[in-house]
Amino acid sequence: MELLANLALGFTTALSPTNLLLAFVGCLVGTLVGVLPGVGPIATIAMLMPLTLKVDPTGALIMLAGIYYGAQYGGSTTAILVNMPGEVTAVVTAIDGHEMAKQGRAGTALGVAALGSFFAGTVATLVIAAIGAPLTRLALLFGPAEYFGLMVFGLGLAVVLARGSVLKAVIMVVLGLLLATVGTDLETGQDRLTLGIAELSDGVDFAVLAMGVFGIAEILRNLENPESRNVAIAQIGRLLPSREELRRCFAPVLRATGIGSVLGILPGNGAVLGPFASYALEKKLAKDPSRFGRGAIEGVAGPESANNAGAQTSFIPLLTLGIPPNAVMALMVGAMTIHGLIPGPQVMTKHPSLFWGMIASMWIGNLLLLIINLPLIGLWVRLLKVPYRLMFTTILLFCAIGIYSINNNPYDVYFTAFFGLAGYVFIKLGLEPAPMLLGFVLGKLMEEKLRQALALSEGSFMTFVERPVAATLLALAAAVMLVAVLPAVSRSRQKAFQE
Amino acid sequence: MKRILSLFVLSLLASAAVAQPYPSRPVTIIVPFAAGGPTDIIARISGEYFSKALGQQFVVENVAGAGGTTGITRGAQSKPDGYTLMMGHMGTHGAAPALYANLKYDPAKDFTPIGLVAGTPILIVARKDFPAANLKEFIAKVKDPAAKVKQAHAGVGSVSYTTCTLLTSQLGAKSIVAAYRGTGPALNDLVGGQVDYMCDQIVNLVEQVRGGSIRAYAIATPERSPALPDVPTTKEAGLPQYQVSAWNALFAPKGLPNDVHQKLAETLSKALDDAATRKRLLDLGSVIPDQAGRSPQALQKLVESEVARWNPILKAAQ
Numbered sequence: 001m002e003l004l005a006n007l008a009l010g011f012t013t014a015l016s017p018t019n020l021l022l023a024f025v026g027c028l029v030g031t032l033v034g035v036l037p038g039v040g041p042i043a044t045i046a047m048l049m050p051l052t053l054k055v056d057p058t059g060a061l062i063m064l065a066g067i068y069y070g071a072q073y074g075g076s077t078t079a080i081l082v083n084m085p086g087e088v089t090a091v092v093t094a095i096d097g098h099e100m101a102k103q104g105r106a107g108t109a110l111g112v113a114a115l116g117s118f119f120a121g122t123v124a125t126l127v128i129a130a131i132g133a134p135l136t137r138l139a140l141l142f143g144p145a146e147y148f149g150l151m152v153f154g155l156g157l158a159v160v161l162a163r164g165s166v167l168k169a170v171i172m173v174v175l176g177l178l179l180a181t182v183g184t185d186l187e188t189g190q191d192r193l194t195l196g197i198a199e200l201s202d203g204v205d206f207a208v209l210a211m212g213v214f215g216i217a218e219i220l221r222n223l224e225n226p227e228s229r230n231v232a233i234a235q236i237g238r239l240l241p242s243r244e245e246l247r248r249c250f251a252p253v254l255r256a257t258g259i260g261s262v263l264g265i266l267p268g269n270g271a272v273l274g275p276f277a278s279y280a281l282e283k284k285l286a287k288d289p290s291r292f293g294r295g296a297i298e299g300v301a302g303p304e305s306a307n308n309a310g311a312q313t314s315f316i317p318l319l320t321l322g323i324p325p326n327a328v329m330a331l332m333v334g335a336m337t338i339h340g341l342i343p344g345p346q347v348m349t350k351h352p353s354l355f356w357g358m359i360a361s362m363w364i365g366n367l368l369l370l371i372i373n374l375p376l377i378g379l380w381v382r383l384l385k386v387p388y389r390l391m392f393t394t395i396l397l398f399c400a401i402g403i404y405s406i407n408n409n410p411y412d413v414y415f416t417a418f419f420g421l422a423g424y425v426f427i428k429l430g431l432e433p434a435p436m437l438l439g440f441v442l443g444k445l446m447e448e449k450l451r452q453a454l455a456l457s458e459g460s461f462m463t464f465v466e467r468p469v470a471a472t473l474l475a476l477a478a479a480v481m482l483v484a485v486l487p488a489v490s491r492s493r494q495k496a497f498q499e
Numbered sequence: 500m501k502r503i504l505s506l507f508v509l510s511l512l513a514s515a516a517v518a519q520p521y522p523s524r525p526v527t528i529i530v531p532f533a534a535g536g537p538t539d540i541i542a543r544i545s546g547e548y549f550s551k552a553l554g555q556q557f558v559v560e561n562v563a564g565a566g567g568t569t570g571i572t573r574g575a576q577s578k579p580d581g582y583t584l585m586m587g588h589m590g591t592h593g594a595a596p597a598l599y600a601n602l603k604y605d606p607a608k609d610f611t612p613i614g615l616v617a618g619t620p621i622l623i624v625a626r627k628d629f630p631a632a633n634l635k636e637f638i639a640k641v642k643d644p645a646a647k648v649k650q651a652h653a654g655v656g657s658v659s660y661t662t663c664t665l666l667t668s669q670l671g672a673k674s675i676v677a678a679y680r681g682t683g684p685a686l687n688d689l690v691g692g693q694v695d696y697m698c699d700q701i702v703n704l705v706e707q708v709r710g711g712s713i714r715a716y717a718i719a720t721p722e723r724s725p726a727l728p729d730v731p732t733t734k735e736a737g738l739p740q741y742q743v744s745a746w747n748a749l750f751a752p753k754g755l756p757n758d759v760h761q762k763l764a765e766t767l768s769k770a771l772d773d774a775a776t777r778k779r780l781l782d783l784g785s786v787i788p789d790q791a792g793r794s795p796q797a798l799q800k801l802v803e804s805e806v807a808r809w810n811p812i813l814k815a816a817q
Contacts (some may be wrong), residue, residue: 046534046561053547140691144677184565186678188817189598189655198601202564267687321690322706324683327533333683334535337702338543340782344706408562409569448680455677456649456693 003130006356010129013357014364019062022055023361026063027368030070031376037078037395038211038402038416040087044071045331047405049338057339058354062361064335065315068328069365072311073117073373076304077380080109082395084215086207086402089307091437092275094214096292096299103295106384107239110377112249112297113304114370115241120257120305121366124312127261128319129359133348135313136320139267144452145463149473150266151446154273156480158435158442160280166485169435172426176439177446179204186448187455199411208412209440211399212419213426213433219392220424239377241297249301252282256302260309267317267325271310275303276438284483312362319355321345521581521759522555528749529585531570533563537702537783541617541747542586544779548770553762557584566656567591568599571750575604579611579752581759586616587750593805594661597813606806611755612798614767617785618744621662621719622704622730625696626689627712634716634736637696642672650674651685651694658745659685661809662719663698664816665743689713700745701726701784719743726784744786748798760795768793 013019029051033044048067052060072089079090080097093113100109127135142150158173159166182193183203194200241249259281260274282302283292292299317325322344324330336343341351348355383391403412426433453470457463464470526549530542539561546557562570567590574585592606604610623634631637640646650667652660659682667674677694679685682703688694690712701718705726708715717736718724733741749767751760770776771787780787791797 049534050543050559053543139687143688143691143693184655186654186680187676198565198569202569267684317687321687321712322710323687323690325687330533330681330683331535334540337535337783338540340779342702342706342783345710345712346706407564408560409564448678452677452679452688455675458647458675 006352007129007360009353010356010358010360013058013353014062014360019059019357019361020364022059022063023066023365024368024372026066027070027365028372030067030072031074031077031369031372032070033067034071034074034086035077035380036074036086036402037082037084037215037399038086038207039071039405040075040090040207041068041071041328042087042331043207043402043406044068044074045328045335049331049335052335053338057336057341058357060335060339061332061354061358062365064332065358065361066365066368068332069121069308069311069362069369070372072307073114073369076113076117076307077110077373079214080113080300081106081380081384082215083218084395084399085210087210088206088272088437088441089275089303089310091210091214091434092279092303093300093307095279095434096294096296098218099293099295100297100300101384105238105295106381107377108241108245108297109300110380111240111374112245112301114373114377115246116249116253116256116301116305117308118366118370119253120260120307120309121312121369122363123257124261124264124309125359125363125366128313128316128362129356132316132359133320135265135316139265139317139321139325141469142266143467144449144456145467145470146473147266148446148449148453149464149470149477150270150273151442151449153473153477153480154276154438154442155446156477157273157276157280158438159481159485160283164430164432168431172431172433172436173439176436176441177443179209179436180440180443181447187451197411199409199415203444204415204440205406205412206437206441207406208403208415209419210433210437211403212416212421213423213436215395215399216416216420217423217427217433219395220420221427222388222392239381240374245297249297252278252298252302253305255281256304256306257309260306261313263306264310264313265316267323271307271314271326272441274306274310278302278306308366315358315362318343319347319358322347521762522553524582525556525558526553526581527558527560527583529570529574529583530559530561531563531567531574531585531587531591532561534559534561537619537700537745538567538586538588538747540702540783541619541780541785544776545616545749545767545770548773548776549766552766552769566595566598568595568602568604571595572603574750575609575752577752579754579756581751581755581763583752584613584763585610585750586747588747589745589805590656590658590661592748592750592802594656594809594813596806597810598656607799607803609753610750610802611753611760612795612802613749613751613760613763614793614795615746615748615788615798615801616767616771617780617783617787618720618746619700619702619783619785620724621658621698621743621745622701622708622727623666623696623698623716623719623733623741624689624704624708624713625716626692626694627714628692629695629714631716634731634733634738637716638670638738641667641674641696642670644673648674648696649694650676651679651689651697652676653679653682653685653699657682659697659699661813662743662745665812666698666741668812668815669738669740686713705784717741720786724784724786725781746801748801764793764795 075086075090079085079094083098085091256278264271549557577583
């Protein structure tokens, strides 16, 4: 009953004409800016934050949340259309989403991403409203040792993610881990692997790496044989997923929503694992795993849903503890603080209309996103018809602008070009970039958490065994890796016997 | 005809001389940290007053990296025309020379100091069930090697690192130290009880202290903060030598023209007297400098004394 009263309070706040307009403007502007290749939610929010300064705190937060969802969805759009994931979570979408676009099914991919996101967003909003506060305890249960276990588990997923050989996937994961060690050492402050380049002292930016090995490399490959590209894009196909396709996506979306919601609550950006976990799970469950990586619709629907569910539930630590779990939420804290409202454990009791208004606006934001984006799909898809010689130059231009705007740093643009060349070499060698990016993301967190756990245990590795949650996660990780590697091993053994 | 022409030329010359009073176009304030952090917020609040008072937009540009030194390096190398300013802070203009061997600027020599904007008090906080009732008991625990007290900080070079290093060096104690990337993750593990204590700016901790998810032992300012009136000062609690603040101050590159310098310093002082701006800064728990503390000369002195203060402490810790 209390829940209903709270939600009623929330919806009265969020549905006031001003707040509704702010949510709409936020979603729209977020989508339009986020669709610039390379511009993810963080850059978009930082750019648009001044817009919210004139509004009251609740309205400003509602608008910022709208910008967040919009930018995130915009990121998926570029991942699908031009293979440019601007942020971690869109990497997985790019794998099958862009394949679909090449087959003339861009509309279907965008449509199913929007619908899956909406469903996941709705469920996640309910989760936050109903059990957000008690779930906070789960976040606090996760210390460095537990988190390390989870990251190792995530590495297991990287191997499943790969299309081809397990060995090549492992090589790419290790390369990603190595790239993650570039930059200032966390404990000593010393530069590592920076080659004396001052601009590398904060490490490689994720967007820089992803834009390069995915987007730029893709452009280089297309320029090699322009004909095939133009033929593929000439057929647009239907704009919305068919009933059969929707039916096939139902279960993956459901599973992904669960996975994404749980991982989103964890501190330290657990949400990034959601799409990877969903993709790996669907690939394992699929009757024909070989479809994945060649335009499987489940490979878009699942990760996109997990992504959006996680984006939503990652508000929980912010709203119940006042602690931001990732960089986007840290920006939200900043925005709240500028408005004279420092988030803390008492937001819920001290500012109930803000708290519940925000939760209600999450759902409204998701609905608005659907309303804004379904009609836009036609426009985005039509963009693909632009002759490629015009399109790739435009993409490169916007990509450079987007990359520059992340840190206002020209070196990032050079680094992107470098990783573009590297990505081209990977394509030629048959190496896939996705496992490398997962290794890169997990590598940073893993090293941090490993060293924190060992610092706190004074160097004793027993901490990973003594703490039950950490031990369980590590055991699970071992199991996942075994499952992933065993078929490959037995296959090669079979081959050996045949010969 | 000649006369008209010469009048015209004269008036052109005159207008060229007077028609461009500073500022005639938008001004960039480089914030050397990510958007949303304490320094960014202080820059945005004061920037808003500057925009209103001087009739041009004062735009915040976040150039984060290497503990703030990336943005300040870029600012120091920009043209001293008043259109590029920097929000420097205790780290970039105090601790940085001790932390970064290849620092490309000298905090005391490469800038035109404009004025101190706000000081952010430092709190000593611990997990809520830490077995010490007050600062004295806390200090006893930290000094006791058998207690194995665990400290968290937000990364080498961060405010929480430098200020806690000052604390342990004054106490002559050695804690078990876990490094995090940013205050958020460190605070998360403090609330979760994975670590025992940390030091950081009041604005980052105030709501968790009020909500009871962590406890504050002392605030390192001469007077108590209106934001947390129950928290004693370090002087009251028995550690008077621990006085430290994460101050933020406005700088321009070296060689700023005198008239522009004066205008900016005066506007800053007016901003700090403006009721709305004051309130917003005070809400953050900031301490606003008095008249004497706002002058460019006072800032220059502060920078010099801070560089001298941090150098031995941080070098010894590394």
